Amino acid sequence: MSVYRRKFNEKVLVHRPRLRRFLTKLENNLPRGIDRLTLEADRETWAEVDCLACSNCCRVMTPTYTPQDLKRITAHLGMTIDDFKEKWLYKDRKGEWMNRSTPCQFLDRRTNMCSIYPIRPADCAGFPHLAKRPAAEYMHIHRQNVQYCPATFTFVEKLIEKVGKL
Numbered sequence: 001m002s003v004y005r006r007k008f009n010e011k012v013l014v015h016r017p018r019l020r021r022f023l024t025k026l027e028n029n030l031p032r033g034i035d036r037l038t039l040e041a042d043r044e045t046w047a048e049v050d051c052l053a054c055s056n057c058c059r060v061m062t063p064t065y066t067p068q069d070l071k072r073i074t075a076h077l078g079m080t081i082d083d084f085k086e087k088w089l090y091k092d093r094k095g096e097w098m099n100r101s102t103p104c105q106f107l108d109r110r111t112n113m114c115s116i117y118p119i120r121p122a123d124c125a126g127f128p129h130l131a132k133r134p135a136a137e138y139m140h141i142h143r144q145n146v147q148y149c150p151a152t153f154t155f156v157e158k159l160i161e162k163v164g165k166l
Contacts (some may be wrong), residue, residue: 027139041158042131055112062099063123
């Protein structure tokens with residue numbers, strides 16, 4: 001495990017409960033202008049966080065694959081959708097297609113880069129969903145992701161500062 005991910009995991013152990021409590025309170029009592037605050041926090045977060053230093057999302061989480069993702073990726077790989085599913089995916093309780101195992105089969109562990117980045121699943125392209133609208137509908141996602149994603153962790157810390165100044 002890289003030093004960066006190890007230090008992040010140590011921070012998570014200490015701060016996760018506080019961040020998750022904040023998000024729960026925020027979800028239940030959204031301040032006026034929350035969409036503006038999340039846009040500001042998103043912009044500030046990406047000025048500080050480099051996903052290639054981490055790749056935790058690809059190492060410990062799995063995207064869901066839409067029918068469009070499957071068509072695009074299998075065409076690129078020259079596989080049938082059924083062969084792709086058989087080789088790498090399983091259907092979860094909600095009926096969504098997900099990777100059978102982690103880390104993701106498309107992660108280059110030496111560079112932390114995705115080998116199918118231009119055609120990656122939509123779920124990956126949108127991750128970690130920091131500036132999605134309306135912000136209120138994504139607080140539960142941030143509460144889940146804060147323990148895995150340094151960008152989400154930083155984003156929530158910035159939200160705490162911004163809400164505290166209101």
